[in-house]
Amino acid sequence: MSRIGVAFPGDPSEASTWSGTPSGVMRGLAGAGVEPVAINVAPPPLISEAVVNAIALRYLRPQRDVRAAISRGRAAGWASPGLARVISVTAARALRAAGPLDGVVQIGTGYALPADVPIATLEDMTVAQTRERGRAYAGWDTLTPRAFAARLERQRRAYASATAVCLTSGWAADSVLRDYGIPPAKVHVVGIGRNHTAPALERDWSSPRFLFVGMDWPRKNGDGVLRAFERLREERPDARLDLVGGHPEVHAPGVTGHGVLRLDVPEQHARLDRLFGEATCFVMPSFSEAAGVVYVEAAAAGLPSIGTTAGGAGYLIGDGGVVVDPHDDAALLAAMRRLADADVAERTGAAAKLRSERFTWDQVGKRLLRALEGHPAEAEAEPVVR
Template identity: 40%
Template structure:
């Protein structure tokens, strides 16, 4: 498992490496964790110098090559494609979105990198996809970019999904009679928290019993029906229990992000039997499926319309049941099995020799 960080850290890459690694181990496989990053202090210093990002990624590629050369393994899973892997073993990449999609979405985080670094990153991602036997992605939205923007054969690209890290069962006794909205967002600007809070004011006017719980660093001014919980640390038992309580009581998860590749929050909400309102910008439509809806993140009227629609107890409970059923596809165990199926397919005779890949 090659990753530019600690793949056992539940906070790294939204917990995806940790969730996938744990699922592979539960399936009886031995997972060798290959951290391609520099020691944390050096990585933080180098990361601040964004103009040096291409050079830093070359270092990550060198580290991956050096560490893999000392190991015996049957296959390589490369999480993220900002570095390159060159090996004779079956190799698959795993990404939530592409650099080309970052560019199209005008992602604020990605825009901080100089143009030189952005172009180099896109070229390097192309090489990583080309080197790999299969390009695994979380959503069809990302798969289409790998095919269209990176000229990879469609049969080489596999949608394997993802899982949730904080799963609770849908309670049978949820009270649907009072609309209770929930948003959990660390990156509150991109997740559009202010728009949700602003729109809720009109919902509250129409439905006096409605409430909105906001988890994350965003703290707005006093507003009827809105509770700002601040940031909650899921590694702390008390905070985790508080989040679980919110998931058990919520009747609608609402997060119309400015853009969203594949937020685990929708999987976790669905598993808890909560219908969701997401964004049209990105790949979350697939995660929500029939258990909710998506809206244009710039259209407050559409958001208001859907929040009002899901204030209806019958509508919310019906979509909540659909969300719970849809979420069964999105577990780390199921995702790991789909990944193993891809690797086994490659190993059955579709591999390639090491001289076919490039790290230059």
């Protein structure tokens, strides 16, 4: 049996690491018939903290909000080329300790892997794209031009030396082609798998019920969803909105807040399943969303989605929903109005359910293995409803 390493700055086997993506990759590879080997390339915490704090001091600027200044400085430290060099040293040791390997899936390119085996990189966005998203990704906008250029060059070298460059969406893949000049044949869109699959139930489509799930309320555009829903309810008094995650306390007609629902707590898991089963549309028009796993989780439950044009949501949602400019309240309202129609919502939900079959970790594992074997990338036309 082939042994394929899965490298990440954190324990790839832990479900809590990076929203479960590394552990999902390991499950997908195992499902594809190979032995996944977890390779944690993170330096010891004390070393990481020392490096980040030392770099953060260079980025501290006088301002009234001291905590915000420290936070921005530390964010720059985590994004810096200095920490990337330290992780690369740890990565080399971790790779040697893993023993003989037939290939490696390198999640993230902020470190170098000195491997003599095929490497497939896997990411949901590029360094170049962090500047497109303004302050949505803390630290990147703080780096000096020289430090940012160094991170760009490190990523370019990783892409150039890899057997395959794998991305979770066509949005990220376009950046690899446009900003880094990597040959199209080695750039693969492998998608992403889901970590939560709620049962697809027979639901009442006649009364619109929207579901929002997100921890970062400001970045996920929760306030925009509330504004649009308030206007929609003037036309559809029967409409309801359920909020899950890091939302503020909300007292508004038709809106119910559920707070954080943990999948490892059976009662909360069951409640989240029930909300996915009762909803008629998922809505999360984030200001930036590289690859929202929750979109494919909603699709698997038979829900259409309203997502964002700011990131890779269009690829994940496809014809199973609508993507809108998160800054355009009118477009969001129009999308919610459209999917409040029972026939449209039911039809689009069926398309989402069908599309969700490609977004499992087993499917991702097969695509990663194909990329590692050196097969050329396949072009795929993606329908996106706007």
